Structure formats: C-alpha cells, structure tokens
Amino acid sequence: MSHQGASNTDTMAHLEPNSYQYMDPNQGASSAYSSLNTGVPSTTAPWTMKWADNNSTLNGVPPSSSYYHGQQNEPLARDNKDVTNAASQAVPASSLGTSHGPQEHTGYSSYSSSTDTYSHDNTGYQGYYNGYQQQTSNTYSQQVGAYQISGAPYQPLTSVDNSGSYAGSTSYSNTYYNTGDYQTAGGYSSGTNNNQSTSWSDGSYANYPSHQYSNYSSLDSNGAHNSSTVAAAPLSYEQQYKQWADYYSHTASDVSCAPGTENISATSASAQSTQIPGVATCYSISDTQPPPPGTTSWRKGPSSLEYPPSQESVVPGQSDTTNGYWKQGTSEFQSHHTSQTPTYSQASYSQAPSYTQTPSYTQTPSYNYTPSYNQTPSYTQTPSYTQTPSYTQTPLYTQTPSYTQTPSYTKTQSYFQKPLDLDPVPYENSQDLQKSASPQRSNSQYPLHQIPQSYHSPIQTVSSFDARRTNKVQIPTNPRIASSLTFGLPKTDKDSPTTDAVTKPAYVSVSMPKCDTKVLSHDAADSMLKPGMFPASLRAYVERALARCKNDVQKTACQTIMKEMITKASADGTLFTRNWDIEPLFPLPDMDGHKKDNSQNSSIGSALPKYKRSPSRRSKSRWEPLPEERLVEKLASVNQASVKEVSWDLVKEREQTGSGGKNESKEDGWNNAKFLQSQQQIQSKNLQRPFKKPRFGDTYSVTENGDASSDSEKEQGLTAYYSGAVALANTPEERKRRESRSKRFEKGQGQHAEIKHSRPKVVGSGNLYTKRASAMVLAKSYEDGGSRAVEDIDWDSLTVRGTCQEIEKRYLRLTSAPDPATVRPEEVLEKALQMVLSSQKNYLYKCDQLKSIRQDLTVQRIRNELTVKVYETHARIALEAGDLPEYNQCQSQLKILYAEGIKGCHMEFSAYNLLCVILHSSKSRDLVSSMARLSAEAKKNQAVKHALDVRAAVTSGNYVLFFRLYKAAPNLNTCLMDLYVEKMRYEAVKCMSRSYRPTVPLSFIAEVLGFVSSLQTEKNDEKNTNVLEECEEWLRAHGACLIVDSNGDMQLDTKASSSSLFMPEPEDAVAHGDANLAVNDFLTRTA
C-alpha cells in the first residue's frame, strides 16, 4: 500500500498539477484539484496520514480562503463532483449538482447553470462528448476525460458507463490514451476512461474530502470551521449526498430504469472505486495522462498546491477530528440526516439504487468484458450522454428508460447480477446469502471483466478496496469514509436483506409508481414464485427488502408491495431491464436491519442526500415510488446515523483486523472515496464482497500503477474483506456491538433518526410518509427546477392506488397529495357505496361518506360504472334532501361521465337536467339548447317526456297540468318540481283571482294546486280536512281573502284577493341568499 500510496502520491502530484491546471480553467475545479494535490501529497505520506492530510488539505482548503469556500466550495464541490462524478458517473450532473448542491441541494436546475458557471463542467461535458467522439486532446480533455468518465458513468449508469467505456473507450481511449497512462489501462479504452476517472476520482477524492469539507462547512454552517473538519466531513457528505442526489437524480430518473440506475451507480461506483485504486494506481496514470493535454495547466496546479497546504493545515484538525470527526461527522451526519432527512431518505433510496448499482460494479467487470460491450452498441449509445444533460433536465427519467432499453444492459445486468449476487454475498458475508458463492462468482466474473478491462478491474478492485477498507479499516480519520462505508454496508445490508427476504418491500416501493395501474398481481406473484425467471438482481432485491423486515407482519406487507412492484415491472417490461440492485427498497419500519447493517445504513444515509434530489425528480414521474423511497430514505437516514457509527466501528474493526497502516490509509482513502461515492461505495462494497474483483482490481491497479503496494493491499483487502466483512456480519458479537453503537448514536445524536424510526414503525405501510414524501417531492421538484412546469409533471404516474380497507371514511378535503394508505381501492369503495345505500343514518352522514368515496375515486382516477353509480346515488340523495349545490356537482360530473360513454341512468338524469334548466334558468335560450340536445330516443323516455311536459306546463302557466305531473312524477322529478311549486301556486292563485268570479271553493284550489291527491281526499276525510287547513293557511299567508259561504265551505273571494295577493318573504331566507347554508334548517331537513 505504501508503495501504491507513494506512487499514488507521485501520480497525484503529477496529476494534481494537471488537475490544477484544469482547475484553473475551471476555477472551482482548480481548487478541488488543489485539494486533490494536497491530498495526493498527504497520500504520499502514510496512507493513514493521507486522510489526515487530505483532511487537513481539505480543511485547509476551506480556511484557505473564503474564496475557496465560495468558489472552492463550488469548485470543490465541482471537483468533488468531478471526482465523484467521474467516479460516480454522475459526474456532469453530479458535479453540477454538487456545485449547485453545495450552494443548495437544488442543484439540479443548476446543472445547466453549473455547467455554465463551470466552464470545466461544460467543457467537461463537451470534452466528454468530444472525447467520446473526437477524443479531443484539450488540456481539458483530460479533465474532460475525467469528466467524461464521470459523465460516462452517469450515462453508463446504464449505458453510459458502458458506452462511456465502450464508445468512449475508443474516443476516450484515444484521449486518454493520448494522455497515455490510461492506455496502459488501455487495453480497455473504457478501462482507460475508468482509470482516468479513477485518477480523477483520486484527485477528487483528495479534493473531495477537502472540497466536501469545505462544502460542508459552507453548506452546513453547523460545521463551525473549527469543526470545519467535522463540518467539512459532513459537508463532504453533503456534497456526496448532493452528488448522490445528482446520482439519484440520475438514478432517480433511472429509478424506473432501475437497471440503468444500477449501471449508473455501478459505473459511478466503479469510477469511484477505480478512482480509489486509481488514486494509487490511477494517479500515476493520470499523471501521465494529464501531462499530455495540460501538463502546463497541471503545473499551474502548484497554486492549487498552496491550497493544499492550507487544507493540510486544516487536515490535522481533521485528523484529530477523524475520530472526533467520525463522531462529529456522524453527529453532523445525523444532523444532516435530520435536517436533510428528506434528502437523506432520498439518498438512501438512491443509495439503495446504488446498492443495486453495486451490481453495476460487477457490471464494470462487464466493462471488462468490454468486448461484449463493444458488441453491444447500446453502450455506445451515447444517448446516455445526451441523457446526462437531459438528466439535469427532468426528462432524465425518460432517459433512464433508454438505459433500460439497452439490451446490452440487460446483458450486463445479468452479468452484473451474478456479480451482484456475489456482491451481496460479500456484503452479506455476515449474512447468509451467497457469500461464498458470490465471491467466487464475482471472482470468476471479475476475472473475465477484469481481464478485458484491466481498468475496470482496478475499479473493481478499488471498490473492493473500499470494501476492504471499510471492512478492515474503519479509518475514523474520514467520517466520510465511514459514511461511505456505512453507505456501502447499508447497501449490502439491504442487499442481504433482500436476498433473505427477497423482494417484496423493495420491489414494491421502488418500482413503479408508473406501473401502478399496470400492476399485475399475477405477474408479480409469478415473478415471486419463479425466482428463476427473474433477474438475480430482482431476487436480491426481494431478499433485501424482506431481509429488512423484522417481523412477519412487515414481511407480508413487504411481500404484497413487492408483488405489486414486480407485476408492475413485468407489465412495464422493465422487470428484466430494471436494475433491481439499484432499486430503492421499501421503507421499512424496522430499525434492526439498520443496526445490523449500520454500515449499509450509513452508506444509505450518505447516499440519501443525493437521492433526495433524485427522489424529487422521481416524485414527479412517479408518485408512489417516491413516497416509498422517501420512507426508505428516512429510514436510511435514521439508519445512517446509526449506520455511520456502525460503519465507523466496522471500519475500525476492519482496519484493526485487516490491513496495515498503509492499507488502512489507503482504505481510508478508499473509504473517503467511497464516502464521496456513497452509492459507488455501496457498489464498491458489493464489488468488494466479490473481493476477488477488488483483489484483481488491486492487482490490476497495482500493475497499472506499478505500485507494489497494490499487491499487499490486495491481499490485505482480501483478507480483511473476508475476515472483516464476513466475520463482522456473521458474528452476533459484531451485531451487538453495532447495535449498541447505533443505539448510542441514536441516543446521542440520532433523535431525528429515532423519530424517523418511530415514524416508519408507526406508519408501517409508510403511507403517511409516502404522502408527505410525494408532496415534498413535488414541492422539491418545483423548487429544484424552475424549469419544471406543472404540465411537465406526469400526473398519470402520480395516480394513487389505494390500500385502505376501511369501508367507512370521513370526507376531508385534501390539502396535500393523497396518501395511498387512506385511499380505498375500488372493491372497498363498492362496499362503501352499499353501506351508504343501506344506511339508516341521515343525509349529512351519507353525504359525507359519498363525498369521501368520490374523492377516493377521483384520486385514483377511477372512471367507470361504479363512478357513475356513486355520482348518481349522491345526486339522488342530494335531491331528496334538497341539497342543490351538491346535486349540481354530481350532475355536472355525470354529464361528463355519460359523455364518455359510461353507462348509467342517463335518461333519468337528463330529465333532471332538463327540469333544472326549466326551473332555474329564466333564459329560454338555455332551455331551447338543452331541448335541442335531446335525442329522439331520449324524448321517448318516460322520465324525459315527463320533464318536457312539465316544461310545457310551466311555460304556458298551466297549473293544473303542472300539479298533475307533480303527482305523477317518476323517479325524483318530484323533488326538483318541489322547488317550483310555490311559484306555480302563487301564479295560479293570482290567475284564479283574476279570472274567477265571484268565488272559488277552497277544496277546488286545494285539489288543483296539489295540496292533496284526489284519491286521498275521497278516502280520508281527516286527511282532507288537514289538506284544506293547509291550503287555507297557505292562501292566507299569501294574502288571499277567504270567506265562508252559506254551506259552511271556505271560498276564495277572488275580487278581494286579486288586489291583496302577495308573495311572502320566505321564512328561511338568509342574508347570503342560499338557504342551504343555514345550518339549522339544513340539519332539520336532513335529520
């Protein structure tokens, strides 16, 4: 390791200058580079010191000047980004994102801007492009190369990496090769890219810490500069997070294309991992490379070197802090988590993807397979590149699909999957899964991959190194590392859980908001049933998801969720294309898994921040997944805190157990790198698990780097990995320790985490979370991308599918996104409707219930005969209660539904509609037009005919006909006619008093004006008298003059009445004109 470190440092020095040069142009980048440089020197020092150095450098950087902070932060972020990006693929996006991210997480929108601000980024992109295509040998080209690499990783996520390496391999290889060193890696053009990326990543690593720190400091005001180291660490995390977020965004975008994300993450991870190794190995390479394009620029680096010193000065603090940092970092992390929780949760989600990405690492091996890749043009499908930009643009999601589309992907996935499995095994070493097998597999695969792509192998090795480091060396120096480790661990944990439990939660949650509607339970079930049919990654995913379940209840819940997810995925056709490894797991209420997988959790947490961003993106595209993701993220964040501790512990343990100081330092570096590349780390961890790969990679890297240390590292890494990871995972002692540590963490710093934990537990299904998350996501998306307009949101994908089984539900107007847990699915709604229909309760209750049913139908976009039935039912009940406003709502909905061709009582309601127009619209035009709309068929309908007759009676003032129709009204036509009765009677009496002389008998009036039915009067004298009394009362109330004739019968004195009639003020008149709003009256009416 020391050799490697030395070589690395050398390379770093060389590279650094180069990077500096680059940085200079980039400005921000330069700072990062400088940090890298410093980092390099430090690395040259003892590895363990490297971190310190790096830290110091990093620290120094921030202090070095506000300038650095300002620009540097950004630059650093960028550098970090670059590095991380290069490492993680997220590069452009991530870098941009990070740069923005440091400023604010909102980075996405900034991507473009970031690119703008960062000429490097831009150039980098261009360069990437150029490199890919033209292999431009700009000084930037190297950086570009790095960027490209990073970019490639991004694209690669799915295709990008591949393409990057492959397509890029040619172009890159050219550029890189031009640089020369990479050419050594060169066997694989992609490899070269990777190497470059690695070298860059290395630089970035160094830079990262510093940058990240600076970022953190900047970002987290918390991290007092004193604690700047600490803060820096957190910052770096944040940056990482941001990067992750970027990744996430990519990944998130990929989410649908889980595979793609996996690839991305994998690539990123690989890049990072490569970077890590690269630091040692790659640096040399990078050195060689950088010189060609921008040696001068590199030399400029010295200026940046100055920075390093400052950083270095800081470093001590960091080193000191390392332990403290860890704690602080953890605390900060926690705080971050808490504060950022959403992002964390997202990050965790993304991390989960990153986990899956790990497979992608294995994919990196596939890169090694490069030949195959080459074969698969899909990789070259640079579209991924364009996609990266698009990533910045919300479209990214769609892009991800493209990833999935690449058949090569699936292929790679399959490859990866194996590796993944292997990876999980390593991760799971502690766990039950494929541990032995996986390593072997990974080894086997790795060899293949590695062979073709020595670079890749290095990368892998790097990842392995990381894993090893994480496992072996818990270099406290870099909380980041720890975090990264933790990240990686969480991922592994997740993986392992998924492998164990297999599937359900993770699948469900992650997969497919989009698919919701599509979800095929059968498919899912089938998929579940036939693991053989599914990609290994999927199985791993399921296992992961289930593994997270603490108890049977959760498991069953997870299973159902996963079934849905799988069915969706299969329906989507993404089942095999999706990178399940990357798919975020469901948020589980369980914390145990987290504790166990502290490292994983932490890694998740670190990843989460980045993911957060991505989730937001996802949220746009996918409603359900996001919430889930968020939940996961939250969990992850919570876990992260604990995980961080654990991870640190683990790291320490690993360090102790494993490699020597040098190795440790390297590992630390790796860890750091991992931290930066939390996702990557996770991946790397996976890779590491397949330690063979890492080993191979190490060897490769060694060979590439020409460092003797690589061998030792490899050995150490392998041993450490095996001993550490497996032992740690398996031994109950370790678990206890982790748990206790995590608990400590929670108690001390992790209130948030606890809260989060408790929340998930409470929620169980996580509905609330999802709700909030989705809402947040939406909000975030709005915030993030000013560019994202409402119309860009894929509302279809946001459609909720309810899970609530309660039949009764109170209506509450939604003020946020609907929560699937409180939304009833169609079957339940049907029962609810039956319940309302058979209910004996009053109208208020029924109305409330029906409104909630309507709401559930609406949010789930159910528009079928049930919908019509609900609206019809509500309209009828509202009519009976005289609640016209409610009726009108239903009527207007029904109009639309009928127009869509959904069957129902169309005629009945067109009759109501007609009556409404007649009775409430004084405009004959409305009447004519609504009559003109009636079809000939409708006019034959009894109800419609009745309504038309009523219309004729009203327009002609024929009160006799009106009240006859009133008595013979079908359906609820009576209810609507009721509203016109008063007016009709008044007109009638006015007419009578004008045209009749001398008197009109009361009984006649009562009969004609519908006070009673003639049959009843004949049969029941009592009723008749009652009716007469009622009529008399009404007439008197309207100012009629009544006299009693010689027979004792009441008569209307028409002459006297003709001048005395008046329309009394309605007793229930209210100031606002709507009697329905008079609560008391309403209550009495509806009671």
Place this chain on the structure above:
Amino acid sequence: MSYISMGEAHRRITDYLNRFSDSIFSQDALSLKQLISISSNSSSLLSLADGLNVFQDANRLVKQSDRFSQFGEIAVPLLRCLQNYRINRLAEAYNSFEKSANAFLQEFRNWESAWAMEALYAIAYEIRVLAEMADRELASLGKTPEKLKAAGSFLMKMFGALAGKGPKRIGALNVTCQLFKVYFKLGTVNLCRSVIRSIETAKIFDFEEFPVRDKVTYMYYTGRLEVYNENFLAADQKLEYALVYCNPRSEGNIRMILKYLIPVKLSLGIIPKSWLLEKHNLGEYHDIVLALKRGDLRLLRRALQEHEDQFLRSGVYLVLEKLELQVYQRLVKKIHIIQKQKDPSKAHQVKLDVIVKALRWLEMDMDVDEVECIMAILIYKNLMKGYFAHKSKVVVLSKQDPFPKLNGKPVNS
C-alpha cells in the same frame, strides 16, 4: 390538374406577387381583396395554387426581391395557405392564413387612411370561413375543432384595431358582424354583449354612419338575440329594420330575416299573408299560420312536432309554442261566434262542456279542470275579456270586444 411546368409555376407566382405588391403600393383595395380571398375559388388563385404545388420554394421568390420581401410576412403564409387550401389541408391553411392576417393587421394599423378596408373585410370574412372549414375537417378527424374560436379572438383583435377615432371606425361594424357569426356558430352568444355595448354606447360610433349592409346584418343578429330573450317588441323592431334595408335581391338574407320575423310577428298577433310564405319558401310556418287562423290546436301541435328540430335549432320553438294560447282564443272565439249565430242573447256565456267537446273533436283529450285552467289563463292574459264562474262552469264573456286583438302588442304576462 394539368401538369404545369416549373417555368409556368414560377411565372404564376411572380405574377401574383407582383399584383400583390402593386395593389398595396397603389392602394387598390379591391384587387388586393381578390388576391386575398382564398375561399373565392377564383380561377387565378386556383391556378396559382397549382403553381405553388409545383414550385415549392416560393419563399425564395419572395425573399429574392425587396419589393416582395417587404410584405413577406403577409405573402409567404398566404401562399402557403393557398397551397394547403388547394390540397384540402384546411387546418393547415387556416393556420397559415391567421399568420398572414396577423401580419396584415399589423400593416393595416400603420396605414393612416382606410383605403384597405375592403381588403380587411375580406380577411375578416376569409378567416371565419376558413376556420369553419378547418373545424369541419378537424371534427371529421376526431380532433377538437378550435379554429373558429381562434378566429373569434383574432376578429376581436381586429375590432380593437378599428374601434377608435378616425376613418377606420366605419369598419368596426363589419368586423362585429363577423364576430356575431362566429359567436352564434359557437353558441357563445353572450360574448356578443360586450361588442354590442361598445357599438351602441361608444361615442365614436354613429350607427347611421356605418355601411348599410353591415347595419342590416347587425340588426338581424341583434334581433335574433332579442328573440332569445323573448323580448318580442325589440326583436320585431330590429328584424323589421333589417328586412326593410336588406337588399331586395338578397333573397337568402330576406328569408333568414323572415325566419325570425314571422314567429315574432305571430306572437304579436300579426299573421303573414300566405304568398309571403310561399315566396320566401317558408313552408314550415304555413300550418302554424293556418292553425292560428282556424283555432286548430291539433294542427299547431302537429306542425310544431313536425318541424321541432328545425325550430329548436333556430331557437323559435318556444316562441311558436306560446302561440297555443292564441289558438285557444281563436277556438273560443269561434264557439262564441257560432253561439251568437244560434242565440245572440246567450252567446256571451260559453259553457265549459262545449269547449271540452270542441277540443275533443280536435282529438285533444283534456278534462274539465284543465280546460278550466286554460280559460282562466286566457282571461288572466287578457286574451279574453270576462270571467269564469266556477260553480256553473261557464265562461262569461264581456259583451264588448270579448276577444281583444293583440295588434302588435305582446301577450301580456
């Protein structure tokens, strides 16, 4: 379409462009109008369209010459419109025309004199007609017909360009009429109100100043609006104005006016001569007029049912339905006359049974209560003078003018 050589196509296009620019430079609105009237299907435009389909790069021709390119924003989309119109891509044609019209309106604002008014009228007309055709095309393709709406908003813009002091204001009524046509077609007649208000209240407009043809059109549409509002007196007044000033040779226009004027007049108790109905081919009113004359309720209802769709569409159904009361009046009047011939002393007492029996002869199955109600309404509405004695079920008519004529007054309510 016979084959046209490239050269011929080129010649036709440059010829058109020459005429176009000439007409603008010489401020010849009429020739400009001919060049703009896409839907006129004039042979010169059709041959130009054929030429355009052969010579696809007309834009280059426009841009080549300063003389043409000066009005390129008008001419280029206009040519494209013509081309699309020729090959029946009407939605495309409309889109192009709207572009051209916008450019033209822009130019028009800059011209101080109102020389181009005729051309502007042509554009207002063309954009509406093209929009209607485009909407038909869109509807047949299952797409949302929205072009007419767009044309409406363009015309509103055009109205804004004309509503001001200056010589151009006399064009406002023409555009208003195009707007009416759009709104009536779209069924958004309440949008007419704002335009009407500005025409009738704005001081810049003197109604008599507008061209007669526009005034007639305006009166026709506002008269129709009054029919909708059941404001028969105002409707009668406006439609009468339109009828009086309408060009007697515009048979179609006169018929359209009469379609509304006749029901309005009927509701005012004025019955048209049968030759008028025959001359203007308004047979649908024949039976109604006959029913009114005879007091034949059955005939009225049959006629209404027979032409229900038509009357509903034109919006006069309710107006005609209200003639029922006049038919009842006529029936009772006939009974009264017959009774007077039999026994003048008791003629003013019409028994309800008699009326019921008469209605039964008309196959109107109504019971005593219902007929009693109708009699009450007749008295109430002042279609009969007298009173109804409930005890004896007799309508006691006034001895003096028991059936007052409406004489141009609406049935009071």
